[in-house]
Amino acid sequence: MTSRTDSRSSPANGPRLSLYTTFRLGGPCRGLTTCVNATELRRAIRAFGEVGEDFVLIGGGSNLLVNDAGIDRQVIRYFSERPMVARQGNEIIVQASTRLDDLANYAVQQGLDGLLCCTGIPGTVGGAIVGNAGAFGEQIGDRVISITALDRNATERELPADELGFGYRQSRLSDTGAMVAAARLRLRQGDRTRLRARRQEILALRAAKHPDWQRIPTAGSFFKNIEPTSSAERRQAAGWFLEQAGAKNLRVGGARPYEKHANIIIAERGCTAADVLELSRQMAALVHEEFGIELHREVRLLGDWPANAV
Secondary structure (H helix, E strand, O other): OOEEOOOOOOHHHOOEHHHHOOOOOOOEOOEEEEEOOHHHHHHHHHHHHHOOOOEEEEOOOOOEEEOOOOOOOEEEEEOOOOOOEEEEOOEEEEEOOOEHHHHHHHHHHOOEEOOHHHOOOOOEHHHHHHHOOEEOOEEHHHOEEEEEEEOOOOOEEEEEHHHOOOEOOEOOHHHHOOEEEEEEEEOEEOOHHHHHHHHHHHHHHHHHHOOOOOOOOEEEEOEOOEOOOOOOOOOEOHHHHHHHHOHHHOOEOOEEEEOOEEEEEEEOOOOOHHHHHHHHHHHHHHHHHHHOOOOOEOOEEEOOOOHHHO
């Protein structure tokens, strides 16, 4: 394990989770342990089990809204500053602590096609698999052969893709609580020059429409897009409904919608996690009132929130 705080410390004196989320919001936790590979993750889970410590697992913190009061639990942060990836022919084995964009870039540099849809998306491979992240009508679940999963007893299992229940921005992993330690992906040969050019196009497109999450506190798209009611229809962007309903005119404390994308909330000076949650409620209420559509969060809530918030 690369770092660990005293597991006996009180939450008030523990690490602030605002340092580990792209929203830069959230109070302290009891202690934080960073693991960079499956071996370290397994060791951390076992260690907490031996002393009866409860824990929660996070990755890059890009899809997370942590309560201002923090959480009275240990946090395992499964995250690597450098890509931990190996190629075997047209297959890739990746530690789930790897940044998703690092994986997408690795594939391009190797001349492998199939992960351009993950270009520029923050967060880790583990979180991306649990939430089946993607763009342009494709998602990472399309490429998964299998994952190495750990349960809360650190028992390891290899799970094939057909057991993971991939759907739009979801998987069965969200319900089972299984933790993704590593994954095997199947890609295809591509033209490296074309892949590099397309990657730059996607990065430019994101830069034009999305805030720079490394500079502006945000969690990216807050709500899932609208699922079609029949197979003949296309998925509809939540941002369009929010725009039409006037959500960009809303503001709660230091939280406001991004001026270029109504489905993105940014946190300005003085913003609290409670501000973000209340703003998201008001945004969803506008869409429901105008269109009769229920919006569902992509962003995960962590901590003790009101019962109607989770």
